[in-house]
Amino acid sequence: MATPSGSRRFESMADPLVDSNRPPHRVPVGPVQPASPIRFSKL
Secondary structure: OOOHHHHHHHHHHHHHHHHHHOOOOOOOHHHHHHHHHHHHHHO
């Protein structure tokens, strides 16, 4: 059935599709660093 390697391959293919809906996990450090503390502060 769906093996771990297959799942990872599927995620890679869906990466661009998911990028449209929400930001990918590999985001630049610039916009992420300032947003991280701000989000934690609000929480």
